[in-house]
Amino acid sequence: MGNILEVKNVSKYFGDFTAVKDVDFVVEEGGFFSILGSSGCGKTTLLRMIAGFQHESEGDILIRGKSMKGIPPEKRPVNIVFQTLALFPMMNVYENVAFGLQRKKMSKPEIEALVNEMLSRVGLNGFETKNVTELSGGQRQRVAIARSLVMKPEILLLDEPLGALDRKLREHMKVELKLLQKEIGTTFIYITHDQSEALVMSDKIAVMHQGVFEQIATPRDLYRNPKTAFVAGFVGDSNRFEITQSNAEQLITEGGWKINKAHEGAKLLFIRPEALILNPSKGGENIETFSVTIKTILFDGSNTKLSTTVDDSSSGEELLISLPQNAEFENLKEGDSILVGIHKDDLKSY
Ligand SMILES: Nc1ncnc2c1ncn2[C@@H]1O[C@H](COP(=O)(O)OP(=O)(O)OP(=O)(O)O)[C@@H](O)[C@H]1O
Ligand SMILES: [Mg+2]
Known part of the structure; x- marks a missing residue:
């Protein structure tokens, strides 16, 4: 047509x-x-x-x-x-x-x-x-x-x-x-x-x-x-970070991976809450892992999110992570530290 x-x-x-x-x-x-x-x-x-x-x-x-x-x-x-x-x-x-x-x-x-x-x-x-x-x-x-x-x-x-x-x-x-x-x-x-x-x-x-x-x-x-x-x-929920000289290497640094290398010159970084994988089984080649601490659990049924901070980052920015409806995560609570993975393609910078 x-x-x-x-x-x-x-x-x-x-x-x-x-x-x-x-x-x-x-x-x-x-x-x-x-x-x-x-x-x-x-x-x-x-x-x-x-x-x-x-x-x-x-x-x-x-x-x-x-x-x-x-x-x-x-x-x-x-x-x-x-x-x-x-x-x-x-x-x-x-x-x-x-x-x-x-x-x-x-x-x-x-x-x-x-x-x-x-x-x-x-x-x-x-x-x-x-x-x-x-x-x-x-x-x-x-x-x-x-x-x-x-x-x-x-x-x-x-x-x-x-x-x-x-x-x-x-x-x-x-x-x-x-x-x-x-x-x-x-x-x-x-x-x-x-x-x-x-x-x-x-x-x-x-x-x-x-x-x-x-x-x-x-x-x-x-x-x-x-x-x-x-x-x-505007479309969908995202974690949004402003990348500055001082926090560029600190936003997510675990695994020796530096955000500013892949996203040179970028000013903003977006990560969808559901792109973050809790307890990734094995970090594949393009998966970076790092640990976060749970600050609060924002319960909203199937849309529940964890509000966390990245352990290795001194910038202390909040990172929202979608909580899968999965027995594995039922007992998570505030103060817990948990490993998180992200696929490099799921980092969007501008
Ligand atoms: N006849 C007009 N004369 C002068 N300005 C106008 C006129 N019609 C619209 N505008 C201006 O053009 C802009 C766009 O208006 P429009 O009504 O198209 O917006 P919209 O996206 O439909 O907004 P909303 O979601 O609030 O309905 C606004 O700033 C409005 O003030
Ligand atoms: Mg209108």
Whole structure:
């Protein structure tokens, strides 16, 4: 399948402020593409340009190879789900979903068939006559998505659609959304500041920072090989060390291995908590071992971590280590010293 969307070197200026800078990417047909970034980085501005609500200052946006310049929002084969959902509060579920089709002057039976099909896809049949104000947050969410999807857009743009939901419901909805997208096959462009949402749902993720795309990659690749220090710090948990002249050789020195040799000139070092191996059986060639002392155990179910300090380091920096769910480590306690291993490839420096 080809690329349904091409965004070519797009920039957006508001006066002398640059909201989006030289963003360049393609989205494959049928893909789930996420744009991940913190508040104010330019996500909504970019989405609004794709939808046609805002004009790019530079660059071009193509859908199925056709430039969208001069094409108004209603003529673009896209639909947008807003964070605020923007449902019509005076209408019931059926009327909300049918609204766009009625404006297209479709016949009543046609509309009925399409609305009913869509409501059953999002698990809302039986809710037709309920007013949207009577629904839960997750149900309203599904009405908003059904209302957009019923228009059969080629691309569905979603602007932080789960932002207003509580954590538990968000966890649930992100799985549902991913399944729904797979089932209907519509291309989704999803913006979020929540890295877990992006990692779980996407085929591809773009990490955006201050108007710029820092990296575009699959979730796995983004997590394993962050290209910039920003991505390494933003996606997933990491131990982050600032490397200075005086601590460079001390951060982790056991085994005669010096951090500054492999990472010459680097200023920052990132190590994922789960990359640290407790009691490594035999240090292979690329595994370095050193001992740490446990300061506290941060119990969080399957996500429990040890807060430790490296024994041989005078810098005393904290090192967080994931605790595997394993009987071997059940009796670890504060003050214990334990051997830790790290694969050289799991040290990321910038
Ligand atoms: N119409 C406008 N005029 C001037 N500045 C704007 C305009 N729209 C957006 N901006 C600025 O552009 C920047 C990016 O805004 P945008 O809404 O795209 O961010 P965002 O990534 O969607 O943030 P959030 O996650 O908070 O929704 C912000 O600094 C914002 O103040
Ligand atoms: Mg926004």
